[in-house]
Amino acid sequence: MARKDIRRSPRGQRREPDRAAPSGWRAWVRRLFVWGVAAVLLVAVVTAIAVGVAASSLPSFSALKSSQQGQMIVVRARDGSELFTQGPSYGRWVRSADIPQVMKDAMVATEDRRFYSHIGIDPIGLLRASAVAVKNTDGLRATSTITQQLARNVFLNNSRSLGRKVREMVLAMALETRFSKDQILELYLNKVYFGGGAYGIDSASRKFFNHPATELTLPEAAIVAGLVKAPSHYAPTADAEAGRDRARVVLRLMAQNGKISWSEAEAADLDAVRLAPETGQNSVRYFTDWALPQLDVLLGESTEPIEVWTTLDPKLQSAGIDALKANAPGGAQGALVSLDRDGAVLALVGGTDYVSSNYNRATNAMRQPGSAWKLFVYLSALEAGYRPEDMVTDEPVTINGWSPRNDGRSYAGKINVRTAFAYSKNTVAAQLGNEVGFSTVAGMARRLGITTPISTYPSMVLGSNDVRVLDMTRAFATVSAKGHAIEPYGIVKVTTTDGQLLYQHRPSAGAQLVPDYVAAEMTDLLQSAVQIGTGRAAQIGRPVAGKTGTTSSNKDGWFLGFSSGVTTGVWMGRDDAKTVPGLQGGTAPARAFAQFMKVATATRPVEPFDTQAKAPEWQLEPDDQAQQGANPEDYYYVDDSGRLVDPRPPAAADDQPQPADEPAQQDADRPPAAAGDDFLNRATGRDEPAPAPTRSPPPRRTPAVQGPVVQPIPTATATRRPPPAQF
Template identity: 65%
Template sequence: MSKRGERLQNKGARGSRRAATERNAAPAPRSKPAGGGSGGGGEPSRMKLWARRIFVWGGGLAVLGLVFLAFAIGFAASSIPTYDALKATQPGQTIVVRARDGRELVELGPSFGDWIDYDDIPVNMRNAMVAVEDKRFHSHLGIDPIRLTGALVEGVTGSRARLGGTSTITQQLARNLFLNNNRSLDRKAREAVLALALEWKFSKEEILELYLNKVYFGGGAYGIDSASRKFFSHPANELSVGEAAIIAGLVKAPSRYSPTADTQAAVDRAKVVLRLMREQGYITPDQASVDVSEVQLKEQAAQNSARYFTDWVLPQLDIVLPETFEPIEVWTTLDIGMQRAATASIEANTPGNAQGALVSLDRDGAILAMVGGTDYVESNYNRATAAVRQPGSAWKLFVYLAALEAGYTPEDVVTDEPVTIDGWSPRNSTGKNIGETDVRTAFALSINTVAAQLGNEVGFGTVASMAKRFGITSNVATFPSMVLGSSEVRLIEMTQAFAAISAKGTGVEPYGIAKVTTSTGELLYRHQDKRERGLVPDYVVAGMTDLLQAAVQTGTGRAAQIGRPVAGKTGTTSSNKDGWFIGFSSGVTTGVWMGRDDAKAVPGLQGGRAPAQAFAAYMRYAVKDRAVEEFETTVELPEWQQEPDEEAMYGSPEDYYYIDEQGNLVEPGRRDPAQDGDGPEGARPAASEDFLEQATGGQIPRPQREPRRMPQPQATRPPPDE
């Protein structure tokens, strides 16, 4: 080949290589190669790289976590007291509650029986507790991975299939010994660390012995011996299978499953414990079939009704005291003699199958007596402070307060007649109407139609606002029937409102704790009287006291008379479901309610009967050592409620003469001169006698205020035939 041909051939080869290079530099196709080409090889490599990094870092963090956990467990184990020291500690706080004279009402707090060593604890008691609280107790190291995993799955899926809690017996012991019951993640983490430390430091037998001697079983009982003596009247080393099942079942919810509070609930829970013991091989089927309903419970001594009061007052310690665990003494406002009288009056006067409640306040709001029901052992539900019921006509206190503040007086004329307001037609309990009467009589006889008209005139929102002003915190409706007490309230609220009238219109706040001291006498808290403001003017208080006194003297509350001035009001709801009487005398205000918890009718129940009789029976004792106090009932209206002096001096416009359009003189009271006689006998003076005396400096007689008449609702119609 010629040199020229070689050069051309080399040039062509170089061009081919350049074209190939350009083709290789072009963008790769978007689709991945079907085979193992080089197009997608980078991405799997990156994934493997990150997987290796995660594995390495995760393993490193896990190792660091384990090291940290080991140090935490070791530190916790070194900090845990010795076994003997833990045996000597007693959880809980002792509280002595005293009456106002210093006598002890009740002592609350932990109750401990004898310490029962592990070998002396009945085997069935040990097995029952393990079966129901921690079936893998003997195999785990303080926390149960299976239960913990189940809890995590439940948290993610929302399932409720898992039975039992996540805490093992060791964790529960750690919480009881060292922690509180907050359900925070931090507390659970510390609980787990302490449980592992306990397992590291003590044997399973020691842990179970500590647990069974310290766990809380309700009713103030800590440990199985205290619980056994409380519920079965014998020590724990004599527990039967059925009794052990009852006690073991209490740990989950001591108040719910307490045999003294709900026997059936305790029996049902014990049956669950027996079934678990059988399934886990601790007892035979014959032992599991024991009838726990036949277990003999300890006869409970009758408890003083003062427990209603202590149950209400003790939670307030969390508000008035800083956190303290030392023994304390709570000095209350309760009067033991008055409490006994209150209990006796409710027991003696409450109709059969009904409940009764009473609360009594001193003039400063101090609670003198409180009864929340007819039998505390049978039911500890406090109907004086917790139950909300319709007050009936006792609610008219706020209707008439609003009317008096608007300018009505006890002597003003009102009309008892059929009335309809926004489609609502109230009727009187007698089914009759008496026509014209005065405000005092309408209130004393509890006439519904008058209350409805007054509420309509002043405004139902005004009545609701008045109730709130006097301390009603329950929801108050503003539809027309609210004037007859359709809004549900608490007895203590209504009593507080009446107490403000007794205190001459000054707000009263009920309280039960006078002071708190340590067991050595150091003062931790003392009640401070609040500077309460006046709720209504004096003339309103005087008028309301007049009405309340009339209700007892001549009206529906006559059964509440006690031989000295009493002011009060009855209340009865439809179908005799509730009966109320609330009143005051000599600075003591007392409210009584009676009815059924299921709100069914109580035949014959009326506020003026059993509740008023219970009020009188209690109040005769409550005020026997107090001076007789007459009520201030003189109503002195402010100037803005009276006739202006200038108008009174110059009389009515009809008393003046004037000139008509034709220039004729028109004498007072006449518009047509032709109607007058011609002689002097038919003529009238050109000015009133009052005007002439004013002009000549003579004495002007003060005009008398005309009785106020109630305007009628715009739309009225008679109620339908009954």
């Protein structure tokens, strides 16, 4: 009998025989299990620490309620009515207890059916999404819970990186540990984006159904809940049928999850839901595109919700767009600017349809003004000593090789200045511009607010320089204001949503840019142009002063004028500057002006024009100055380069005379800006009339004063054209 091999311990104790060692794969399985458990425990510990740290650093519930994405700007009209909201609109905060249960159920059933059972992330949903990803081999798709969406909306961005997803999960679990499910759902429903700038169910309800969220019905709640997936696609105002189809999916999900019965889902009549009409923001956007960028200067850095109270009159804005659409020739665009007597912009229309073209032709487009530019020619002539009754000769003329012609190529011979302006005689304007100096005309345009480059070729007197509608309207408003500077503005005040004043427009007396008697005589000429001249179509049954403008080949048509304290400029033409058959300033633009001004002045009293202002007494006779006590040193002058010059003798200055700065050249592509305070403060407008022109002098005489005086440019006889001066 064989003896078993029994091993003994060193003390002679009996030991069991050695067991067989585990095979290699079992050892690896055991190791992987141990490592896996350890890894899970490590991840759990790290996650717990991360969640704890995140939870401790989370803002309070009230702080989360007040946090917003971007700045909300409520734009209000002249009467305080709301025009529209720019940026995110949050509506009113709706407490959890006030949110209709159907809205809660619709959102949970659609976005996160296990919302009330998970810890911020949905493990079951993650496993299912992972299985689908492996099967379809197209990557893991997003499976964000409501809490994760809230964390992303409040704290993160929409990046699809893995790091962002991990942070989203940690924050979601932190939110779950800090707040209750009702609080999380309340935050989510008041902050989630529903499209069209609407954040939160109250904003969405008011936008789409025109009532607060507390009144949402089951069909409406289904429509709102369906928007979260793709707001721009399912918005009922964008595609009503797509919105209803998505709402039917929401109703089916609600029934499947037991939130409503199948009979309730079938009874929900989505076709009966009444949608709120779209607010009219078409033409208003031209105004806000010009006005709102000024907030950067008025307020500086600001992110809190604000309300901007503007000068815009909704009735007049609508009347402006109607006037352009009703009168603009086929294929032509139009622009309209209307200013109150203090410079407040009552209406600003940059085109016939903002949706099809948001290019603002009222503030950005630069077009030739044609004969409307004669405003500056005749202002310069009146300031130089001409009077409306003075006689001029309408006859062929050649200046530096340039021979202007009248419309129809007819000449009236001896006529007075008033008639020449009323019938827009080109030859007379050319002679006046040549006599007072083309640079003087350019200086006058600069003085009244023209910000675009100005060339002093002789043809400039007929409007060959490009201008903006806003600039030209401002210039005519200066004449209406008896020569005082007009500063167009569109913002009256800015407040926070709780009423705290952040900015208030302060009116100021405009500097005298041209003497009041010159403005009165210019008004006389402008009134004649409407009564008997080229602007007869602009008559509205009360005193109107204005001027037409038509460019060569009928590419541009203008009418600018004023009545009862309202100044309005109208331009029509094609964006490609092609000919518009039959377009003249005295036709379509004048008719559009009249249509608009009948509405704009309907509630204002009739105001006759003051055309009887007289020149200052010190201008009567040089020998009478001492007796009259006038002081011509109080006035300033514009030289041939358009610079303001101090007329005081050198002894009256500090050490030596310092010429005024030349007005800064502005970028032609930028919207117009106001002239600097330094320029306006010195541009008193009570300029010394220029020495008598080379023709027979008018009866008005000017005193001899010390200092530089504007010299007229004599009529040239050489054929060589001088280089143009730029202003």
